[in-house]
Amino acid sequence: MSGLSELFAATRAQNRAALIGYLPAGYPTLAGSADMFNALIDSGCDLVEVGVPYSDPVMDGPVIQAAAETARAGGFRLTDLFGIVEKISAKGGKAVLMSYYNPIMAYGADAFARDLAAAGGLGVITPDLIVDEAGDWLAATEAHGIDPIFLVAPSSPTERISRTVEHTRGFLYAASTMGVTGARDQVSSLAPDLVARCRELTDLPIGVGLGVRTGAQAAEIAAFADGVIVGSAFVSAVTEGEKQARALAEELAAGVRGTVPAIS
Amino acid sequence: MPARGVSATSGQVSPRLEQFQTKDVKPSMTSNATRPPRADGLPRPSDGLTGTPHDPTDGGYFGDFGGRWLPEALVGVVDEVAEAFAKARHDPEFLDELDRLAETYGGRPSPVTDAERLTALVGGARILLKREDLNHTGSHKINNVLGQALLTKRMGKTRVIAETGAGQHGVATATACALLGLECVIYMGRVDTERQALNVARMRLLGATVVAVDSGSATLKDAINEAFRDWVTNASTTYYLFGTAAGPHPFPMMVRDFQRIIGLEARQQVLDLTGRLPSAVVACVGGGSNAIGAFHAFLDDADVRLVGMEAGGDGIATGRHASTISAGSVGVLHGARSFMMQDEDGQVIESHSISAGLDYPGVGPEHSHLAAIGRAEFRSITDTEAMDALALLSRTEGIIPAIESAHAVAGAVVLAKEIGPEGIVLINVSGRGDKDMETAMEWFQLNGDGPGTVTTSTSATGNTTSKES
Numbered sequence: 233m234s235g236l237s238e239l240f241a242a243t244r245a246q247n248r249a250a251l252i253g254y255l256p257a258g259y260p261t262l263a264g265s266a267d268m269f270n271a272l273i274d275s276g277c278d279l280v281e282v283g284v285p286y287s288d289p290v291m292d293g294p295v296i297q298a299a300a301e302t303a304r305a306g307g308f309r310l311t312d313l314f315g316i317v318e319k320i321s322a323k324g325g326k327a328v329l330m331s332y333y334n335p336i337m338a339y340g341a342d343a344f345a346r347d348l349a350a351a352g353g354l355g356v357i358t359p360d361l362i363v364d365e366a367g368d369w370l371a372a373t374e375a376h377g378i379d380p381i382f383l384v385a386p387s388s389p390t391e392r393i394s395r396t397v398e399h400t401r402g403f404l405y406a407a408s409t410m411g412v413t414g415a416r417d418q419v420s421s422l423a424p425d426l427v428a429r430c431r432e433l434t435d436l437p438i439g440v441g442l443g444v445r446t447g448a449q450a451a452e453i454a455a456f457a458d459g460v461i462v463g464s465a466f467v468s469a470v471t472e473g474e475k476q477a478r479a480l481a482e483e484l485a486a487g488v489r490g491t492v493p494a495i496s
Numbered sequence: 497m498p499a500r501g502v503s504a505t506s507g508q509v510s511p512r513l514e515q516f517q518t519k520d521v522k523p524s525m526t527s528n529a530t531r532p533p534r535a536d537g538l539p540r541p542s543d544g545l546t547g548t549p550h551d552p553t554d555g556g557y558f559g560d561f562g563g564r565w566l567p568e569a570l571v572g573v574v575d576e577v578a579e580a581f582a583k584a585r586h587d588p589e590f591l592d593e594l595d596r597l598a599e600t601y602g603g604r605p606s607p608v609t610d611a612e613r614l615t616a617l618v619g620g621a622r623i624l625l626k627r628e629d630l631n632h633t634g635s636h637k638i639n640n641v642l643g644q645a646l647l648t649k650r651m652g653k654t655r656v657i658a659e660t661g662a663g664q665h666g667v668a669t670a671t672a673c674a675l676l677g678l679e680c681v682i683y684m685g686r687v688d689t690e691r692q693a694l695n696v697a698r699m700r701l702l703g704a705t706v707v708a709v710d711s712g713s714a715t716l717k718d719a720i721n722e723a724f725r726d727w728v729t730n731a732s733t734t735y736y737l738f739g740t741a742a743g744p745h746p747f748p749m750m751v752r753d754f755q756r757i758i759g760l761e762a763r764q765q766v767l768d769l770t771g772r773l774p775s776a777v778v779a780c781v782g783g784g785s786n787a788i789g790a791f792h793a794f795l796d797d798a799d800v801r802l803v804g805m806e807a808g809g810d811g812i813a814t815g816r817h818a819s820t821i822s823a824g825s826v827g828v829l830h831g832a833r834s835f836m837m838q839d840e841d842g843q844v845i846e847s848h849s850i851s852a853g854l855d856y857p858g859v860g861p862e863h864s865h866l867a868a869i870g871r872a873e874f875r876s877i878t879d880t881e882a883m884d885a886l887a888l889l890s891r892t893e894g895i896i897p898a899i900e901s902a903h904a905v906a907g908a909v910v911l912a913k914e915i916g917p918e919g920i921v922l923i924n925v926s927g928r929g930d931k932d933m934e935t936a937m938e939w940f941q942l943n944g945d946g947p948g949t950v951t952t953s954t955s956a957t958g959n960t961t962s963k964e965s
């Protein structure tokens with residue numbers, strides 16, 4: 233059983249969803265990055281997504297774009313990823329990476345999976361890689377015991393969802409809206425339907441992301457998904473400070489346990 | 497493609513052209529367009545859409561290059577475009593409308609000009625100019641835009657988005673949207689809105705919304721990122737009218753097919769004018785649409801060299817350039833596996849060129865393939881060489897080319913000398929230079945009282961141009 237399967241087995245047993253928090257690596261600073269991930273885990277995140285700051289993030293909205301640019305300006309290099317992941321797993325935390333595919337290709341798919349596995353990372357979310365093009369990547373992740381995590385979107389027809397879940401390990405990432413990352417006021421009505429369509433095709437845990445920012449929204453999603461993924465809202469909170477980030481994690485952690493009033 | 501001396505209806509080869517038939521010529525893949533052949537025998541845009549022996553695989557691969565490296569959320573709309581194009585390319589109604597608009601609105605065919613004074617000055621091969629600068633809106637971009645805008649209508653989409661660098665694709669798109677009654681939003685890097693201010697004004701006058709993009713390097717690649725973000729958000733109503741022969745499948749093939757008319761026409765025009773094929777076809781390469789359009793009809797003519805001129809900026813050695821194939825490496829950018837400019841970490845490197853239309857760190861996958869198999873050559877032309885050539889063509893032929901096209905002129909002049917007087921070099925003049933007058937005024941200091949400091953630079957015809965090649 234992979235680390236991610238264990239994680240979701242545990243949260244399912246507790247009858248709740250997992251809270252998954254995203255930050256770009258090297259944010260707010262390169263030196264303080266691992267500590268910030270650990271603070272999120274401390275305050276209630278079951279899993280963190282370590283984002284690879286990329287020059288051309290087509291699936292990201294302005295908040296994450298700006299944070300990624302800050303991280304790159306702060307000297308972030310690809311090899312820094314593995315040190316950050318190591319510091320998270322050394323404290324018993326669970327981490328996956330989120331990376332556009334070109335940095336992985338440049339590093340070498342096999343070397344990337346190998347070095348992530350050595351650092352204790354569990355999987356990689358690849359937002360701009362579809363299974364049709366993933367031959368090399370699947371071979372690399374398989375060889376090193378890393379979970380390849382693919383996305384499905386509200387526009388994905390059944391046939392594409394089947395093909396995607398066939399190659400996905402750990403959990404399936406369901407994009408709740410058609411659009412880029414960014415906190416939104418309302419949970420998209422497309423998400424429950426997408427998750428229901430996926431459930432008919434797979435037993436994989438399903439994480440729902442894009443747009444979540446409050447405990448109430450987390451509770452709403454936790455009612456039908458196995459994981460609630462929060463990105464831009466954490467980035468904005470971290471921009472304000474660690475205290476704000478911890479407070480948000482606590483609010484969301486209550487949300488995924490369904491213990492938050494439905495207004496925020 | 498068989499020699500264009502083959503008339504679509506009779507299959508007769510004119511005796512004068514027989515010698516140019518390649519041995520393994522396949523029967524002409526004739527288009528389903530219903531109009532009778534043109535009296536002058538020139539092909540029409542629909543003849544570019546018939547399918548070729550050089551089409552990509554179903555997955556969109558030209559050899560090792562191409563494919564669909566994009567978010568799952570975009571697969572649906574991209575599939576929709578592929579299906580619509582697959583049908584349209586064989587639909588007589590679509591083909592006839594494309595041909596009609598190209599002729600009565602776009603101004604096709606574009607002529608080939610015998611550049612006698614330039615040829616004499618250079619003293620090498622005979623130089624011929626394919627005049628895409630004479631098209632409506634001033635460049636080859638309209639060829640692609642009319643095709644895709646008609647496709648948008650067929651697909652029932654009401655809103656068009658596009659990226660633009662030099663603004664030529666944006667202007668062409670805004671033009672077609674005005675003509676066909678479509679809403680139009682153009683994404684343009686902030687830096688480009690400043691250096692191509694005239695084109696921003698043209699787009700606005702044509703009714704388009706121009707969005708200045710500040711992210712990243714605030715140039716063409718960032719405008720493309722922003723257009724993709726818009727598309728993923730508004731997929732159901734919106735058509736992304738991509739401006740070059742790059743991006744995810746089917747765009748590299750579709751844009752190429754709408755641009756193939758350049759080479760199809762030119763091939764026959766050169767035969768008609770000179771009785772033979774050119775020794776080389778030369779075009780500038782940004783994303784690669786005018787170049788692939790000019791090259792494609794000659795792919796099976798083994799003796800015709802295909803030479804792409806990339807933007808060399810301050811020179812490849814300085815790192816400030818946009819010579820993607822000459823100095824880049826293979827990666828995935830904007831939907832395709834192709835050559836690109838990237839650092840060790842796979843971060844895209846900002847490109848640099850005086851020409852906004854060539855200032856792009858990627859290139860279409862078919863060019864990467866042609867480079868990999870050695871069928872096309874790619875060279876690098878610096879800003880200075882391009883500007884020298886811009887002045888040179890202006891003063892010898894009375895044609896002010898776009899700075900993009902001036903890169904082709906600069907490279908072709910060197911090539912004409914290398915090839916010598918027995919040869920013929922065909923240059924695709926992809927666009928006119930009106931949009932670049934501000935840059936030219938600054939570069940040549942034309943706004944003082946005097947006549948300007950432009951000299952009829954022999955340096956552009958001499959040895960200095962070869963320093964980057």
Ligand SMILES: Cc1ncc(COP(=O)(O)O)c(C=O)c1O
Pocket residue numbers: 635636661662663664665739740741780781782783784785786787852853854898900901926927928
């Ligand atoms: C006149 C002209 N030529 C060439 C280009 C480069 O594009 P491509 O390489 O797709 O032909 C542009 C792009 O804006 C252009 O305006």
